[in-house]
């Protein structure tokens with residue numbers, strides 16, 4: 325699998341100087357580094373990544389252990405070095421010479437005109453290092469316990485929050501999620517052989533929100549040390565943002581406040597902020613109602629807004645795109661399909677891919693597909709109108725409850741991203757998304773209903789011939805299936821009104837009797853027997 329080669333290929337042929345340098349690019353550059361001599365592909369030779377190669381005399385010596393009284397933060401402090409990377413807030417899509425900008429140490433979520441903000445990096449400073457340099461730097465950090473680079477987000481720190489002190493970072497070593505080759509699902513249901521599922525839900529709190537939340541809560545930690553007026557951090561949520569916020573805040577000892585639409589999130593999601601000690605408000609409205617309230621409240625009280633309206637979140641989430649490229653050894657997939665609700669994530673993927681292109685790590689970006697539930701499809705309707713007429717909708721109940729959103733805050737970001745990459749928007753009915761989820765599960769996955777929405781979009785685009793059989797396609801799985809077990813139980817029990825539940829797998833009731841157990845097993849085995857060879 326591509327992801328495992330990533331783990332093994334990185335460091336074995338680097339010298340110790342390279343190793344130290346690539347962990348921290350601002351220390352003295354090693355010979356042959358891009359700073360001194362242009363880099364050749366022989367500097368890191370993936371073909372020499374076998375265990376045998378790792379034990380030759382040329383392999384780097386084992387790292388000496390930290391002193392017993394030193395922790396990984398202390399160790400990181402010793403390696404700190406100055407650099408000139410920086411980032412600031414600018415109005416979204418305002419270009420590089422925007423007269424309006426804000427320090428990341430300011431508490432600001434909207435531009436003067438009320439529009440969205442974006443974190444803009446100093447691409448000139450980042451561009452002093454070539455694409456090969458960044459590829460090697462990022463590869464060298466994967467899967468380590470070095471603070472903070474062991475995180476899939478912070479392994480790209482220079483592109484995320486370059487100026488934050490490592491000491492202020494709040495991380496659960498999130499990211500580095502599995503890129504799963506969906507061999508059987510691709511072959512059996514779609515006639516594809518290069519289908520991949522990026523399991524962003526196999527994560528600390530079970531969704532991709534961890535990627536953005538580590539960045540946001542780290543910056544809050546920093547702001548509190550600067551004595552900025554931040555007493556707590558708050559969000560509206562359909563269940564995943566609240567889980568991530570409460571976990572990262574609890575880890576840093578920062579109060580968190582979550583606004584949840586009453587009876588509209590799963591039990592597993594509800595218990596997460598409760599267990600993490602958040603102040604949980606269950607409000608008799610939907611997500612859009614909660615979102616409106618938290619925006620009003622955070623403008624009155626010293627509560628920092630943690631939804632993806634806050635562009636810090638995007639900086640962390642974009643690293644999943646960079647990770648996908650990394651896991652394919654920097655080959656660009658043809659398609660990436662992302663389920664969309666509040667629409668921050670589709671832009672985050674675009675931004676991650678685009679930065680990789682702009683900084684020379686890859687030469688193109690994939691086409692993006694945003695997949696919505698038909699019961700909550702404002703972006704789909706806008707796309708179908710030829711981007712002429714955006715209207716928020718009243719989101720109806722959907723099994724994909726985390727994307728039951730009718731008035732997405734990042735609509736402008738999403739439209740921009742999709743236009744830039746010749747993107748597509750698709751939708752999935754309740755029956756389609758549940759069937760897709762059940763089919764995927766029957767091939768060994770255990771996905772969430774939102775991933776079922778994305779798989780439905782893929783199925784439709786395969787059937788219409790837009791996505792070809794050989795196209796390398798990545799479906800982003802956004803949350804862990806274990807958060808949504810009730811919907812799976814109802815489906816397999818055929819307990820969903822007006823749904824055939826075609827792929828239900830009902831348990832067989834049988835008496836505790838040897839003969840009866842033998843009978844049902846014999847019948848089962850007869851049906852499953854492989855065809856006789858001729």
Ligand SMILES: Cc1ncc(COP(=O)(O)O)c(C=O)c1O
Nearest residue numbers: 664665666667668669726802803
């Ligand atoms: C599991 C899951 N999938 C997809 C999404 C959609 O992400 P976004 O709101 O960034 O569009 C969300 C949250 O909205 C989510 O929680």
Ligand SMILES: N[C@@H](CCOP(=O)(O)O)C(=O)O
Nearest residue numbers: 561562563564565631632666
């Ligand atoms: N699915 C989200 C909805 C809010 O999205 P956000 O990315 O703007 O925080 C959730 O889990 O709350």
